[in-house]
Amino acid sequence: MKEQQTESTRQLKVGREIQKDLAELIRSKGMAFFEGAMVSVSGVKVSPDFSLAKVYVSIFPSDKTAKVMDIIAENSKAFRGELGAKIGKQIRITPDLSWFVDDSLDYVEHIEELLKK
Numbered sequence: 040m041k042e043q044q045t046e047s048t049r050q051l052k053v054g055r056e057i058q059k060d061l062a063e064l065i066r067s068k069g070m071a072f073f074e075g076a077m078v079s080v081s082g083v084k085v086s087p088d089f090s091l092a093k094v095y096v097s098i099f100p101s102d103k104t105a106k107v108m109d110i111i112a113e114n115s116k117a118f119r120g121e122l123g124a125k126i127g128k129q130i131r132i133t134p135d136l137s138w139f140v141d142d143s144l145d146y147v148e149h150i151e152e153l154l155k156k
Contacts, residue, residue, distance in 0.1 A: 047087070057134070064121050065078050078097070079097045092134040095139050097140075097143075108138065108140065112138065122136070
C-alpha cells in the first residue's frame with residue numbers, strides 16, 4: 040500500500056503565498072467582475088515540483104458557481120500572468136493554475152439544515 044505524501048514546508052509556504060496573492064488579485068477585480076458573486080480563495084495546494092497549483096475558491100451565492108467558474112477559466116492565463124509578476128522573485132517558475140470549487144460552505148449549510156429538522 041502506498042503512503043500518502045505530505046506537503047513539504049516549502050510547498051506549504053509557496054501555497055500560502057499564492058493564496059494570499061490570488062486573493063488580492065480577485066479582491067481587486069471586484070464583485071462586478073464576477074457578476075455580483077463574492078469569490079474567495081480558500082486554499083492552494085502546490086505540486087512537489089511547483090509546476091502546478093490547485094486553487095480552491097468559495098463562491099457566494101452558490102447558484103452563481105457555474106458562471107463564476109467560466110469567468111475564472113476565461114481569465115486563468117491573465118491571473119497566472121499577474122501572479123507571476125508578484126511572485127517572480129521568490130519562485131523560478133509560476134505554476135499552472137487549476138481551479139476547483141470549494142463547496143465546504145454548502146456542505147456546512149446542508150448539515151445545519153439537517154440538524155434543524
